[in-house]
Amino acid sequence: MSKKIVLAYSGGLDTSVILAWLKEKYDAEIITFTADIGQKDELEGLEEKALRTGASKVYIDDLRDEFAKDFIYPMFQAGAIYEGQYLLGTSIARPLIAKRMVEIARAEGAFAIAHGATGKGNDQVRFELTAAALAPELEVIAPWRLDEFREQFPGRAEMIAYAEKHGINVVATASKPYSMDRNLLHISYESGVLEDPWFDASAEENKDMYLLTVSPEDAPDQPEYVELEFEQGNCVAVNGERLSPLGVMEKLNELGGKHGIGRIDMVENRFVGMKSRGVYETPGGTILFVAHRKMESLTMDREVMHLRDSLIPRYAELVYNGFWFSPERTALQALITESQKNVTGTVRLKLYKGNVIGAGVKSPVSLYNPNIATMEADPTQAYNQNDATGFIRLNALRLKVSSGVEQSKR
Secondary structure, X not given: OOOEEEEEOOOOHHHHHHHHHHHHXXXXXXXEEXXXXXXXXXXXXXXXXXXXXXXXXXXXXXXXXXXXXXXXXXXXXXXXXXXXXXXXHHHHHHHHHHHHHHHHHHHHOOOEEEOOOOOOOOHHHHHHHHHHHHOOOOEEEOHHHOHHHHHHOOOHHHHHHHHHHOOOOOOOOOOOOOEEEEOOOOEEEEOHHHHOOOXXXXXXXXXXXXXXXXXXXXXXXXOEEEEEEEEOOEEEEEOOEEOOHHHHHXXXXXXXXXXXXXXXXXXXXXXXXOXXXXXXXXXXXXXHHHHHHHHHHHHOOHHHHHHHHHHHHHHHHHHHHXXXXXXXXXXXXXXHHHHOOOOOEEEEEXXXXXXXXXXXXXXXXXXXXXXXXXXXXXXXXXXXXOHHHHHHHHHHHHHHHHHHHHHHOO
16 A cells, blocks of 8 residues: 555544545555543553554654643633633644644655544534645545445444444443543533433433533532642642643642532534534633633733733634634734733632632732722822712713713604
8 A cells, every 4th residue: 555644543433433444445554643632541552443443553642741831821821712611622622633643644645634523513624724724735534524434324323333343442332322522621522412402411310421520519518729820821830839731731630520610511603503512521621711810800901801802702713613723813822922921920719519719819910909999098199089080071971972962852
């Protein structure tokens, strides 16, 4: 075989079936690539499984440090959250995976990369926009968008049967057909029984689905305090222990999971036009998100904050839709980096049964001055309450003019 294809391989149902199918269809060597971005035991036995399924070569690269430092941290500096709930755990991982895929494809002389993303989802867009930005000469093979593949596998039941027939072990079963995607930032669950938005994923009988967090009802009855130290918008220490970005995420995941923090069940708007239901666990990310926001509240200038906040929906959409390597995201990141230069200090939080509760914040560059903010006499005399009269009068002028116009119409 002279042709080579690099396949994004998870060892799950879809990519296991696709590996065998691609090899036969294209008469090509299939080189699998798996990014270690925090799946933990999901990587166990993956190389052996890929080779047994037909791969000619297997790459399993540890990208956890890069994922935390160059993808998760910049995104959290931006305060990115999609549609008010989703902390973009899957979205932010895809550009890193695709980036490494194209690097391998070039090194191996492959003519194409392939992925197992469904033709109805967002991941296909994220993978392929990254490839277009970084390696436009590579072909992209997306089996789920090929008629012949869909005819052979009209649903997950057929794929499960195919895998069983060919001796491919997969986690999905007919009784548990939902899919999972795990990384350092979160784990997502979708499809199968979860496609019914009335299905209660938080019910007692479904508690075994969750892998990262205990249910809030089962969390400890006593709260736990945690302190996060920030430097220029990045968390650098937890409870006084200085940690790398990866170390921070691992520590916060442990704490958040213990206290049932970070579960989200939502119906979201996919980029391709449909609504979908997803259940997410983001324990450490939720703690980091809350702590970062509280740090900003003390240290960030009001107008800078409001400007940055106005860009959060746009930034989150860029990440969600797969435009991480776009010039507009890069431009926004430069503004965000500038906005974070004074976001330095310590945040104390209380973790209790699914809740992240603020319990104190301090900073050497705090913009909060209790002497100015006090309702008592201001020793600094920086604020003269009499000045508020003119301030209110000027801001009320246009409202009075508008009211007069409306009254004249009656």
